[in-house]
Amino acid sequence: MRYILISLFILILGFFELTNPVKSAVAWVFTPFQFGLKQIADSSIETMKFFGSLNKVRQNNLFLLEKTAELESKIVELKNTEEENRALREQLEIENTFERNLLLANIMGNAQDLTGSTFVLDRGSSHGVKAGDNVIRRNYLVGIVREVSAQRSLADYVTSPSSSIAVVDLDEPSRTEGLAEGQYGSSIVMKRVLPNENIGVGDMIVTSGKDGVYLPGLIIGKVTRIVEVPTEPLKSAYLETIIDLTKLSKVFILTSPAL
């Protein structure tokens, strides 16, 4: 009971503000500790807030990265569609005189071929592709299908050394003929040109169709250089493709119409 009495006594003293000097002394002693503890609490809260927001920032960052990846994927998709549309528009401008079906295909490259003379297409026998089908873009010859699987096909570029194409000079009235063979890169050599036949630099060379492999009228390239060796009876001409074959991503396969 004595504590109650002491408390009441202090309360009376406090009522008349007689405890103020004691209060001041206690405050003077403990204020630095109180202040220090408050600062520790404040800084702890700040640290917690910082780490809390860090997690939020991290979550936002992950969300944005996910969104960016999604948008990039959409951009790639749109670019592909755009490229496809452009290729289709270009191809529609050219009159299809080949009596073949046009099958849009993507060039996937061929990692196994270090010479770069072949390419893989994402269309195969299940799409109606057969070995020997010509591959074109507009009316430029890109290559020829060599091997076919169900979903894919392997084709030779027109610049491949294994390709041998019967060609004709479109700019010469005499229609100079020859045999075009690939030389890797973008270079093609037109061989077996008779000495008495005319051929000039800048002439447009197209397929003649006489080999029975390539359809006639497809552009091979332009003559860049003519080689005449006195000891050899036949002339040669170096050709260069007009379109950059390595940069093509969409092409058309001229497939035989279904019987």
Place this chain on the structure above:
Amino acid sequence: MKKYLVIFFVNIVLVLFQNSFLFVFLGGEANPNLILAFAFSLLLLDKSEEALFSAFVGGLLIDLLGFTMSGLSSLVFLLAIYIGLFIKKYLFKSWVLQLIVLMLSTYLGKQYLGSHPEFGTFRLLSGLLLTAGMVFAFYPLNKYLFTRLFVSRKFLEIERI
């Protein structure tokens, strides 16, 4: 004498911690009453005299460091301890009832001495529950002090020095 000194210093630490650190962290409503929790934990150990002393000292320190009239908190805390003692002695010797008294006293203490909280808010209830929970945190400390330290020879040797 030594144990009263220890209780006094423990109360200083608790008052500082409650009024500075925990107040910043939890705010007025959710802030637990560590002084009453400490005193009630002594009461649960049947140390009624020490519990009354703790409530008196703790209340006085709160008043001296705060802006309430000196002796008012002591009086309120002492009344809470006396109610606890009365219930324990004449009505029901359960610790659950003691905790209810503690929570009610804390609520009334907050209502009339400090922050005037609204009844039934989540923050207030969490503050009251935290106060009750602190009894269980202080109980082992007090048990150690009263069953080991204050009665051991080592402590007596220190006392002699």
